[in-house]
Amino acid sequence: MGLSTQVVLKEVFLTSGRSRKIQLENGREIVLRHVAPRKLVLAGRPAGVALTALWYLGKKGVSTETIHQIRRRLSSEEFEVLKKEAHLMPAWMRERLLDPREGGGGGR
Template sequence: MKSLPAAIIEHSRLLPEGGILAPNEFLHLASRAAVDKAFSRLAKGGELMRISRGLYVAPVTGRFGKRAPATEKVVSAIASKSHQVIALSGARAANLLGLTQQVSIKEVFITGGRPRTLQFGKIQVRIEHAPQWQVALGATITGDAVRALAWLGKPHAQEAVAKLRTCLSNSDWQVLKSHRSKLPAWMAEAIEHEAAFA
């Protein structure tokens, strides 16, 4: 029979990069104390990384040694496991959509769920709580557009919406337009104004 650490490692190898391992998924194999101890030892030995309380990932082995999995892949796995939307922060979304040249040094994501901090060695990644209207369109380009507008704020709304009108596909623009009643008044007005002149 396989040892508990061997069973955990074997399971970790079946997961894609960034796949999440949680001790409570192994309670059918041993007691809580034994499972926690096995995870702790595997993390100390560098075979797993503890990224948050009760959450572990397997490091990725490349030609330069071991590294943490890509944060986007880990965040996507957490979103899938928790059945919550976790999306780019407004600052990152605004940069990707070409609405700002500013690049955030810190990695921040937002969710409608509870906030948490992930630790990848010395790098910290924050998942912050945001109002439901910011995550209602999910981790999509139209959702990114909403979060970018929220981050840019009311003074820049009209100019930003005009830019979005040119960079979003027609179908994405229609989704944003149809969603405006669920957005703050200033944002809805900026979209309405652009739609009237489009």
């Protein structure tokens, strides 16, 4: 989503199963990290990538510009899908996403 300047060194996959590391024959490692089901609700969709980014950045890392950037990167349909799942988000995330001044454009 272009929200971070960090370079990914190791891919981490979120799962509803147990956390574990899988060593491949070529020496690469796959990391599976258990997360709560509410973090996987939009898996496989662009809105899910945005939701994962919001969780990753956390309360202190999500700003007005973050919400504007997500809104610009998602289609209007995907942004609406993200907003419809706001009830599963913590209050700080929901408020920033749905605050019209933040670019969220109101509630459901």
